[in-house]
Amino acid sequence: MEHWDVVVVGGGPAGAAAALAARRARPSARVLVLDRADFPRDKVCGDGIAAEALDVLAGLGVDPATVTDGYPAVPRLRLRSPGGATVERATARPSYVIPRAVLDARLIAAAREAGAVLRRQVVRSVVVHPDAVEVDGSVTAGVLIGADGAESVVRRAVDVGRNRPDQLAVAIRGYAPEPPGQRGVQVITTTEQRWPAYAWSFPLGDGRANVGYGELVSGGATRAALVDGLQRLLPGVVADELRAHRLPLSTGRPRQPDGRVLLAGDAASLINPLTGEGIFYAVLSGALAGGAAGSGADAGAVYRWALAGRLGHHLRHSSVASGLSRWPVFMDAVFRAAAASQRVFDDVVVLGLADGRLTLPALAGAARHLRPPASAGE
The missing domain is CATH 3.30.9.10 (D-Amino Acid Oxidase, subunit A, domain 2)
Structure with missing residues (x-):
């Protein structure tokens, strides 16, 4: 049976970032990435890439210019609220729109260039032992990283259930x-x-x-x-x-378990509940998981603390904002405030696309622009 230091299930942005980080943290580490498909391959997604996701990749040694090559910056964002309030402004930093067939192929190529091995394999079983994790009865890993999406086989193997509807x-x-x-x-x-x-x-x-x-x-x-x-x-x-x-959505994210199995990206329910954005969360959580993989049996705890330290405040703020957003009148007020203030607009964007927080200017602006809902017949 083959043994690898780190096995990553899933070769998307979270998996590629995990492989890159594992090799960067320990250049001698033997890292294997398993994916059910050959690359390039399509993946259903909005294809939006926030600048902050490129920052994470740059920290892993990936030149953002090689990621975005051929795809122009998209410097503006237009938002329409449930009640019809509209705002369009330049964002503090431009985003990019890159088809996942292109993005994922570029990122997994970078991981391979860094020394990771990519293999096509449909993972069907994961068995956790005290000293290793067994995959499909043919491969063992010192640490296994589940980056295999919303229907994660790895997540099910460690008894983490699906999100509520x-x-x-x-x-x-x-x-x-x-x-x-x-x-x-x-x-x-x-x-x-x-x-x-x-x-x-x-x-x-x-x-x-x-x-x-x-x-x-x-x-x-x-x-x-x-x-x-x-x-x-x-x-x-x-x-x-x-x-x-x-x-x-991240409002239903599970507690990262202790031990040798880590969950990243969609497998960890890391999707922004306000916008559905997941690429930033994917590369960031993948990078943190890959960095923690060298801790062996303690990897789960190390990764959990790293994720909480890096995203904990943001995830709490995005959960509160998601709860508030259930009232359309509140969203109308936020969008009107964003139309009146570039600062509020920027705060709203970074909360929805990266790791921002609910700020006092945004909340105060929303309070100033609250209006009672129109009565029937108006």
Whole structure:
């Protein structure tokens, strides 16, 4: 039976970052990445990459220019609240929109260049022993990192259950011709119908846009409802090959278990509950997991503390903000405040796309712009 110091299940952004970090922390470490697919391969996602995700990758030795090559910066963001309040501003730092078929292939290539080994394998069983973790009866690992997405086999193997329906979203995504006037602008538009729900349109810079629509599973989402929501919020947009995926939100994240098995990215329910953003969380949690992997039997505790120290305050703030966002009148007030203040806009963006917090200027601005809901017939 083969033995590796670190085995990573899943070669997406979380898995690639974990492999990079494990090799960076201990250059002699034997690191194996297992993925069910060959690369490049598509992955259902909004494709938005925040600048903070590139910062994490740079810290792992990956030049951001090699990640974004061929895809222009997207410097502006347009938001529409459930009640129709709209704001469009330049973001403090531009984002990028890179198809996952491209992004994931570039990141796993960087991991391989750093010395990790990639192997195609569908992982079916994980058995935890006191001194190692056994995978499919053929490979053992000193530490196993589960970066295998929302339906994680690794997560199930350590008896971590799925998120509740009110902590789980589902979205559809496709590609469409870029709508007129959207070049350089990411668009997120929300609605009171089936709230909380929103649609997005993110331009790739090649005449196409990544478009999609998502809502909570607890709302009784069906494919027909998702398609209807997309067409209702983005009228005139005709997307091809609409595919659905689940988003385990961070409001339902489990406690990282002790021991030799770590969970990162979607497998750890690290999806922003406000925006559905997951790439920043994926590369950050992957990097922290890879850095902790050298701790062997103590890796789970080391990783848990590292994750809490780096993201704990943000995750608590995003959970509170998610609770407040269940009232459309509050979201309307926040968007009006963002339209009135660049500072509030910037605070809202970093809370939804990276590791920001609920700030006093944002809360005070929302309080100033609160208005009672319109009565029936108005």
